[in-house]
Amino acid sequence: MQITLDNLQRSYGNLHAVHGVSLSIPSNTIYGIIGKSGAGKSTLVRLISLLESPDSGEVYFDDVRVDNLTKRAMIERRRRVGMIFQNFNLFSSRNAEENIAYPMEINGIDKDAIKVRVDELLKLVGLEGRGKAPISTLSGGQMQRVAIARALACNPDILFCDEATSALDPQTTHSILSLLKEIQKKMSLTVVMITHQMEVVRDACDQVAVLNDGKVVEQGFVTDIFANPSSEVTKEFLAHLVGVDGSASSDDKMVQWSKKTGTYTLRFRGDTTDQPILSRITRDLGVEFNIRAGGVQKVGDVEIGTMIVDISGDEAIKKKAIDALKKQGVLVEEEGKA
């Protein structure tokens, strides 16, 4: 199911929570929407999932406009939209299988069919034989698995994950993302992954939109955006991810050689990661690079190297060095300049 958003607006009082969002989310992919707290992500999800109506703008599923459906048609359409959340939203009074059965009961499916489907779903999410477990006895990862099974119960064609891994430790996050990727393929779902974690985008998404103050500031394939971020917000997310600002918690923390921070961020992508570009430029131009920090990470199938450096010499020679780097396909960002 392809999702198209055309100039969506949603205000609360005079606060523009979603401020003119247009996006095309292709079918059969995992599409990330990343933004800081308050960027408007959850509001946007409520608009796309038909839980709330936009003040203006349009939502299409394939070629069908869905934001202005009659109430009855909207309820019908919403049945095939699955959602999972950060805090799981399970019924603590029901056990695992009763949680999973819930949406099917609402839809009037008969008991025997529900039983068969629940067993299928438990197996799909790796909880075979755990159906009778009270919710309170499950770990966070297992609770999210129950929530995923419940979201898939009525065969949705779209699955929204709003900060679905934000309450989980890195290892559990990894296993839930693997499960979501597997399910996406199996069921040919369109998955919309809302997050404030660049790790989630890197590990699970094909494409991503960066949301800031209710607007899309950047959007495209994850590998392209990692190699060549254009907005300040995206650069901040990436800096956090690779640990340049010293605050990252991810596995690919950069190695920091020097306490000083460098002026230039160099990004090497794919082929350029294993070529002696710096030493060649040093030899040709006589400049020196002081490497402050560096690291390589895998984004999908592509390796992206990041290096924080200072360049010695006067402005003219620095400029020459930067031009030479750019010519070799290295992306160069100078601190304080976009």
Ligand SMILES: Nc1ncnc2c1ncn2[C@@H]1O[C@H](COP(=O)(O)OP(=O)(O)O)[C@@H](O)[C@H]1O
């Ligand atoms: N129902 C609401 N009433 C008033 N303000 C809201 C409501 N929902 C969201 N907001 C405001 O809209 C902005 C975006 O919120 P939200 O979409 O939850 O952002 P995010 O999910 O990216 O953290 C925030 O400033 C928030 O306080």
Ligand SMILES: [Mg+2]
């Ligand atoms: Mg939110």
